[in-house]
Amino acid sequence: MAQSSTEAESAYDQLLSKYKRIANVENAGGILSWDQQVMMPDEGTPARSQQMSALSALRHELLTDDEFGELLEAAEEDDPTEEQAAVLRELRRDYERAARVPNDLVEKISAASSEAIPAWKQAKAEDDFEKFAPHLEKHVELKRKYAEHIDPDRDAYEVLFEDYEPCLPLDQAEDILADVREVLVSMIEDIRESDTELAVDSFEGEFDESEQEELVRDALSTLGYPWDRGRLDTAPHPFSSGTQFDARVTTRYDESDPLGSLFSTIHEFGHALYTLGLPDEHYATPLGEDRNLSVHESQSRLWENHVGRSRAFWQHFLPTFTEHFPEVDASVEEAYEAANQVYDDNLIRVEADELTYHLHIVIRFELERELVSGDLEVEDVPEAWNDKYEEYLGIRPETDSEGCLQDIHWAYGNFGYFPTYSLGSIMAAQLFAAAEEDIDGLDEKIASGEFGDLREWLRENVHQHGRQYETNDLVKRATGEDFAADDFLDYVESKYSEIYDL
């Protein structure tokens, strides 16, 4: 971390060592956040908040430092190699977005979140949207200003979206989600109207939590999780975090739902595998960092849905499952059906299945766009929310707690985050289809518990590139096609038509 500069050291090298420090401060913050969610005792919050603010303010100051800007400019003019040019493109974007927003606005947004989060919790607990509304109002207002500082000439939501998807055009995302909505609304209607009864009874009952933990540890080992670079813990909201040297996963257990902890763990495994596949030698530089949220989510969903919810996987894994829970007397087919049940009356995003999930997202996406543009007033959110649930999913929330208050994202002022969840699933289908083409007998390999070729395909085609390519470029290199919804739609249509005899 020495910052000494010699005449021989190029602007690029100096810049990169400044960036490494920034990335290390950020990664240190990641450890503090992991600890807060997994290990920290209840009363630790006041100190932890100050520690995390200190790191995040320092990161911001280091990134927006004049010298960083000057070195960036010098490096850009210094005839960079292709790889260097990619790094500089990423640093330029990070720098501009940070430097254009005044510190006091960053602080105001952070302060607004600190107030909004407890208000949101209370509003949700008491089913009282009024308690949250003024905070949501405040966030909309601040985030419009934020977007205006970054680029006054563009649509504010488009700018906000780039905080999470820096290099995927919003238009394209919008088209993809519209395609998905169109197909799914009618498929789900068909499923609701079909009289197919899935065989899910075998997975009902009480399942000991510590046995579930043993089971998910076995699942992680089966899939190839390297325990010397990671660990599994419990967290109220499962997540994964870390670096290529130390990528940790968390899960949670519900005695009545052993498939829940299993799929949540496989999901986090996918995230961790991505992180672990970033090149060691580029640690703490853009070439050793993940591309963005949708690519990350594509990795988790690929393992969760295309592997974990496949027939092939259950051919291999059912014996392990029944070793832990001998009372489960299910065939592979029954396990497959239980893993792919569509809940047509579920109001809650995080409990949704692979199909309805995306309509939960589309609803949030449409509403937050209108909120930011001013076409929807905060006070009208609950009704607009409920109307859309009725229109797209055929169900109407009876309370705001299980309606527009269910998710925390807006209490952080995060507008533009939700769509990345769906985009990730859609990208997962496209990547998996390409992997199936490239890997001979992938399905048979999964059925025999051989996951090495798939891990390697993902490492070569996605993980190892870090932030070298922009999203569309990365997808096109991996799959030969532009990023689109086609493979996802083929996948869900063929899978669910069969399961539900549509």
Place this chain on the structure above:
Amino acid sequence: MAQSSTEAESAYDQLLSKYKRIANVENAGGILSWDQQVMMPDEGTPARSQQMSALSALRHELLTDDEFGELLEAAEEDDPTEEQAAVLRELRRDYERAARVPNDLVEKISAASSEAIPAWKQAKAEDDFEKFAPHLEKHVELKRKYAEHIDPDRDAYEVLFEDYEPCLPLDQAEDILADVREVLVSMIEDIRESDTELAVDSFEGEFDESEQEELVRDALSTLGYPWDRGRLDTAPHPFSSGTQFDARVTTRYDESDPLGSLFSTIHEFGHALYTLGLPDEHYATPLGEDRNLSVHESQSRLWENHVGRSRAFWQHFLPTFTEHFPEVDASVEEAYEAANQVYDDNLIRVEADELTYHLHIVIRFELERELVSGDLEVEDVPEAWNDKYEEYLGIRPETDSEGCLQDIHWAYGNFGYFPTYSLGSIMAAQLFAAAEEDIDGLDEKIASGEFGDLREWLRENVHQHGRQYETNDLVKRATGEDFAADDFLDYVESKYSEIYDL
């Protein structure tokens, strides 16, 4: 962490908010270090080392920043209150020590440690002092330069000692340790020659590790450890760390030694209780930080030795112990003897008892003083070490692995650290004697498991002051006497004469 300054904000307030950021960066580093020792997977080191270097370099830059120096001067001239003057005294000392040492020397010392630590490990494993000698040589040389930068007119060891004991004169420390050496050398000789056999058999055998964990958790609860501000984990080298909001302890288990994990846990409890007693409202400022190493060690040793190894404690705690280990059939007297056995043939500091421990320290203290002054050459360390063990403890190591290579401290270049261990124990005796005077029936209270008065006495007299008073001042306010060895010597003479019929 806002750094905005207004005309109304005094130099003192601006300075304090700068210091808060520094302290928070340091505390963040503390979490990373805890995680590394307790949670981190094996392969996480490369990233973790960079994260910790980044934080420690940032801390150093923030502290030695010109603006920090200017604000410090302005605040000093601004007619500070008594409390402010204490804070400024502490910040001035921190600032001077950091600012006087050039960055490249700090980096050289850090690089020398990175090389010395694996070399020390290898030398210890292979019993080959030659492998470590050049690294020790290098550290001696660098640390002499380091001391010269801080103050060229003073004895180098005196300056180095202040890294650990910033405000206790080395002369005084030397006198105290000389007094202790004189008494202990002859006491231990007497014990070696006595034919008293202690009743220790009841605590021999195999003791299940998870049951030991339950036992030490009970011990922590009994002593009053607040679980909502802390946690217990396992670490290869037990330690405690954290802040007043989150002070964690660690321990380790040895199947053949249930008293080992118990006393190690009580020791760390004492450290944590000190940290927890620092005022919440002064978090991340000198008034909310611990005084120094000897005061910290006084708190751990007070609980470990004066409480945990007392007859009264075993009157209360033996039933809890035998609940966990019903096979132990010991009287309170036998438990007391087992807890206070003197190992007159032990060569290893960390396995030493309450008496011989201090001779292990005195030997290191005397040798490192001579090393730094040049009176002892590195190549002569092994023989000088062995000679002193023979002279003070009547035993001579047969290998350097169990001689001068046993401890890691010198591989870090830490000269002046060892004496703080003994000074802490000696201070513990003085503080406990004062607490006994102030608290009616303290012994009976301990025997009935009432520790609240003692905790409160320590909080009022030691913990709550943070760094407000310098060491001698703190001890004198708490005990009415200058810091000296008298109470410690009275304590060990009366205790061990009785146990060993001297």
